[in-house]
Amino acid sequence: MDWGLQNRLSQIIKPQNNRALMLAVDHGYFLGPTEKLENPKKVIAPLLKYCDSLMLTRGVQRTSVPTSTNVPMVLRVSGGSSIIGEDLSQEEITVSIKDAIRLNASALAMSIFVGSKYEHQTIVNLGKLVNEAEEYGIPVLAVTAVGKELGKDARYLSLACRIAAEQGAHIVKTYYCDNFEKVVQSCPVPIIVAGGKKIYERDALQLTYDAIKGGAVGVDMGRNIWQSENPVAMIRSVRYIVHGNATVDQAFKLYQTLRNEKPQQNKPQQNKPQQNKPQQNKPQQNKPLENKK
Numbered sequence: 096m097d098w099g100l101q102n103r104l105s106q107i108i109k110p111q112n113n114r115a116l117m118l119a120v121d122h123g124y125f126l127g128p129t130e131k132l133e134n135p136k137k138v139i140a141p142l143l144k145y146c147d148s149l150m151l152t153r154g155v156q157r158t159s160v161p162t163s164t165n166v167p168m169v170l171r172v173s174g175g176s177s178i179i180g181e182d183l184s185q186e187e188i189t190v191s192i193k194d195a196i197r198l199n200a201s202a203l204a205m206s207i208f209v210g211s212k213y214e215h216q217t218i219v220n221l222g223k224l225v226n227e228a229e230e231y232g233i234p235v236l237a238v239t240a241v242g243k244e245l246g247k248d249a250r251y252l253s254l255a256c257r258i259a260a261e262q263g264a265h266i267v268k269t270y271y272c273d274n275f276e277k278v279v280q281s282c283p284v285p286i287i288v289a290g291g292k293k294i295y296e297r298d299a300l301q302l303t304y305d306a307i308k309g310g311a312v313g314v315d316m317g318r319n320i321w322q323s324e325n326p327v328a329m330i331r332s333v334r335y336i337v338h339g340n341a342t343v344d345q346a347f348k349l350y351q352t353l354r355n356e357k358p359q360q361n362k363p364q365q366n367k368p369q370q371n372k373p374q375q376n377k378p379q380q381n382k383p384l385e386n387k388k
């Protein structure tokens with residue numbers, strides 16, 4: 096694998112523990128103003144420092160992410176359909192490799208719709224995208240999208256993941272399912288798990304834990320973070336599992352603690368007389384290891 100490609104991959108899947116926490120905010124590309132993601136800039140701002148990478152479209156990147164960030168971008172480059180359109184699987188590549196490079200993308204993401212009407216088109220597009228991206232050392236993440244009529248079971252997801260990997264995808268995103276190990280074992284590239292529809296916070300933490308235990312490198316989570324009653328508490332708790340090896344109980348306990356914390360406010364500075372106390376080395380308290388960035 097070329098140095099550039101390997102380097103970009105290691106920005107997304109952290110080499111120290113082979114884990115990844117990707118924050119997904121690309122939903123608007125076919126869903127429009129998704130609930131609680133109506134204003135991506137406001138959603139992204141407090142969460143950015145807790146994710147390893149951000150999955151998004153170029154429109155959201157240019158309008159809603161500060162250029163000063165050093166969080167790697169996983170750029171969605173496929174689209175062309177909408178939730179009210181005829182067929183969600185009718186996607187094409189909509190972003191040029193030049194624009195992806197201008198945006199300093201660390202990886203490109205596109206969906207394949209195995210078993211759907213436009214299966215052929217999306218799989219061929221994946222192959223073509225890998226051809227182009229490899230020329231510039233940019234990894235490709237294939238999203239195994241599931242049509243309404245298809246079940247998210249291990250048999251179907253193994254098929255979709257394996258096809259994506261055979262076309263040269265460097266990472267595959269899929270759903271967690273029963274017998275998830277089977278999906279991981281038959282896919283020769285790293286698998287990252289999508290969060291899916293909003294569920295109870297503890298269940299989403301359980302999903303994160305199970306996915307990693309089943310062999311996923313991590314999660315690419317959207318709705319279960321920013322649709323949570325406390326998105327910052329939630330992403331920190333997910334992070335605690337992904338990078339802190341926390342159990343579900345530990346992570347949920349952290350969520351409950353953080354959920355009740357008041358958001359920090361910028362208090363006006365008070366004119367207290369300065370006390371020049373010498374700094375003392377306080378002994379470290381036994382706080383849970385949350386692995387903040």
Ligand code: R5P
Binds near residue numbers: 120290318
């Ligand atoms: C679909 O719109 C995208 O590929 C999402 O990035 C993906 O489904 C992950 O988001 P969520 O955790 O909300 O399912």
